[in-house]
Amino acid sequence: GARLGSPLVVGYGEGETYLGSDALALAPLTQKISYLEEGDWVVITKDGAQIHDADNNPVTREITTSGVTAAAVEKGNYRHFMQKEIFEQPTVVAQTLSSYIRPLEQTVALPQMDFDLSAIDRITIVACGTSFYAGMVAKYWFETFARVPVDIDVASEFRYRDPVLQPGGLALFISQSGETADTLAALRHCKANGQTIAVVVNVPTSSMAREADLLLPTHAGPEIGVASTKAFTCQLAVLAALAAHLALKKGKLSEADEREIVKHLIEAPAALNAALAHDEEIAAMAHLIAPARDVLYLGRGPDYPLALEGALKLKEISYIHAEGYASGEMTHGPRARIDEAVPVIVLAPSGPLFEKTVSNMQEVMARGGKVVLISDAEGLAEAGDGCMATIEMPKVHPLIAPLVYAVPVQLLAYHVAVAKGTDVDQPRNLAKSVTVE
Numbered sequence: 001g002a003r004l005g006s007p008l009v010v011g012y013g014e015g016e017t018y019l020g021s022d023a024l025a026l027a028p029l030t031q032k033i034s035y036l037e038e039g040d041w042v043v044i045t046k047d048g049a050q051i052h053d054a055d056n057n058p059v060t061r062e063i064t065t066s067g068v069t070a071a072a073v074e075k076g077n078y079r080h081f082m083q084k085e086i087f088e089q090p091t092v093v094a095q096t097l098s099s100y101i102r103p104l105e106q107t108v109a110l111p112q113m114d115f116d117l118s119a120i121d122r123i124t125i126v127a128c129g130t131s132f133y134a135g136m137v138a139k140y141w142f143e144t145f146a147r148v149p150v151d152i153d154v155a156s157e158f159r160y161r162d163p164v165l166q167p168g169g170l171a172l173f174i175s176q177s178g179e180t181a182d183t184l185a186a187l188r189h190c191k192a193n194g195q196t197i198a199v200v201v202n203v204p205t206s207s208m209a210r211e212a213d214l215l216l217p218t219h220a221g222p223e224i225g226v227a228s229t230k231a232f233t234c235q236l237a238v239l240a241a242l243a244a245h246l247a248l249k250k251g252k253l254s255e256a257d258e259r260e261i262v263k264h265l266i267e268a269p270a271a272l273n274a275a276l277a278h279d280e281e282i283a284a285m286a287h288l289i290a291p292a293r294d295v296l297y298l299g300r301g302p303d304y305p306l307a308l309e310g311a312l313k314l315k316e317i318s319y320i321h322a323e324g325y326a327s328g329e330m331t332h333g334p335r336a337r338i339d340e341a342v343p344v345i346v347l348a349p350s351g352p353l354f355e356k357t358v359s360n361m362q363e364v365m366a367r368g369g370k371v372v373l374i375s376d377a378e379g380l381a382e383a384g385d386g387c388m389a390t391i392e393m394p395k396v397h398p399l400i401a402p403l404v405y406a407v408p409v410q411l412l413a414y415h416v417a418v419a420k421g422t423d424v425d426q427p428r429n430l431a432k433s434v435t436v437e
């Protein structure tokens with residue numbers, strides 16, 4: 001075996017030796033793992049492994065015990081990994097938050113940094129897929145709370161557009177796997193251009209984790225379903241804590257504000273549970289969406305990335321064409337597509353942006369569009385009449401709304417895919433981790 005570009009690990013068993021892409025792949029076989037370095041090559045026999053580096057020198061690579069057990073990669077009582085992972089969210093978000101907040105002191109607690117966060121005056125966020133949408137939500141938070149300007153790009157665009165990177169910037173990479181080829185290449189580009197590198201990753205042994213100045217792990221546990229769910233909400237939890245911490249360091253938030261934010265973050269796991277309680281109801285409405293050829297998702301502000309994520313989830317696993325739109329953009333094109341055959345999913349927590357989104361929703365209804373409104377009791381009481389269906393979310397602070405509203409869009413995609421009989425955990429033509437360009 002040889003490692004070039006993509007990760008490779010050696011697993012040591014009893015009279016057996018294995019090669020795999022990561023500890024997760026080998027979890028059912030062994031937990032004794034060596035991570036090969038870039039350029040290493042290895043010969044394995046049943047008795048062990050001889051490893052050489054890129055210059056052909058014999059080397060030893062530490063044998064570590066991976067924390068991933070076979071049980072963690074089993075479905076338990078769930079029908080699909082994706083379903084299990086959706087339902088794990090209250091637990092894993094709480095687990096993740098416990099590394100980033102001190103509940104008793106009601107403060108945010110980030111890992112030690114060997115750079116001055118308060119000096120950061122520009123943030124560049126780069127990611128792919130669902131992780132990119134977590135980054136889009138974070139842009140709202142960094143700008144609103146810390147007043148730090150944010151550039152955000154999908155990694156495949158960023159790495160080839162010759163971005164202007166000024167000294168003193170923080171480049172933030174978000175990735176479940178920590179191995180996505182385009183994101184990793186973008187990280188290396190930023191590093192070579194003098195940026196401080198922070199990563200939010202779910203695999204702490206990944207290439208991105210190893211190359212970062214600041215590692216911010218999510219504690220979602222192994223994510224097996226190709227369509228990301230729990231990694232996304234855990235990324236949001238970390239990013240909210242980071243935004244609050246940055247805002248404090250920048251003097252944009254008081255300690256009282258910090259306590260308030262921590263209080264709301266602590267409420268997130270219970271709110272996720274309340275959202276999950278609508279599972280059966282969402283399963284029952286899946287038949288309304290399953291026959292559609294196209295579905296539109298609308299949201300505003302931090303719920304706009306959620307609309308994009310909802311559309312991505314649906315198309316990934318049910319193969320229905322779906323698009324996410326900023327609700328205010330409806331008039332600039334998508335409105336022409338509205339008819340009774342195109343369900344429109346509207347994400348609209350009550351709050352300052354609610355009226356605006358509802359007026360876009362009413363335009364849809366006036367043109368015969370069939371709306372599913374996802375809002376809290378207050379929002380549904382005000383605007384739920386005339387909708388094809390409604391889903392009630394708990395009333396939450398706008399900061400944690402994107403975490404909570406992720407649940408109904410995940411469940412809707414899941415149940416539509418089950419209704420259509422597609423392969424939920426391994427959708428056609430997609431891979432969990434894209435380690436080639």
Ligand code: G6P
Nearest residue numbers: 128129130131175176177180228
């Ligand atoms: C693939 C997966 C997505 C994921 C994306 C980014 O496309 O199917 O679920 O969001 O890669 O992966 P990353 O590991 O970088 O978050």
